[in-house]
Amino acid sequence: MVGFEVSVNGKRRYVAGHAQAQSLHIWMHGGFPAIAAVRGLFGVHGSVAIPAANPRQSETLSYPSDRLGIGDEVTIRIVEVDRADPPTRRNTGAGSVEIVADQG
Numbered sequence: 001m002v003g004f005e006v007s008v009n010g011k012r013r014y015v016a017g018h019a020q021a022q023s024l025h026i027w028m029h030g031g032f033p034a035i036a037a038v039r040g041l042f043g044v045h046g047s048v049a050i051p052a053a054n055p056r057q058s059e060t061l062s063y064p065s066d067r068l069g070i071g072d073e074v075t076i077r078i079v080e081v082d083r084a085d086p087p088t089r090r091n092t093g094a095g096s097v098e099i100v101a102d103q104g
Helices: none
Strands: 002-008 011-016 022-031 042-049 056-064 066-068 074-080 087-090 097-098
Touching: 002 022, 002 042, 011 042
Parallel strands: none
Antiparallel strands: 002 011, 002 074, 022 042, 042 056, 042 066, 056 087, 087 097
16 A cells, blocks of 8 residues: 655654555644744644545544654655554544554
């Protein structure tokens, strides 16, 4: 499957993707123009839209946000992978649920 490999300052953060992905999104968010003044008011976030039980809706799998500042480098590679990294949140349209990784 196709995924987005997101790295910040050369450190791989995650591969976002899903076998039934309808769309993959990576976006920047933050407090413009205050980014120049304070680290952490700007970030990068990834999500994947997948089919929901209701055919007119989709669910969203979200990956962790990273706080950024001036000079940080974000790299996004399009990759072919067998499986993506697990997301940290799932939004079903009825609300958002945090996903806790299995420690076993």
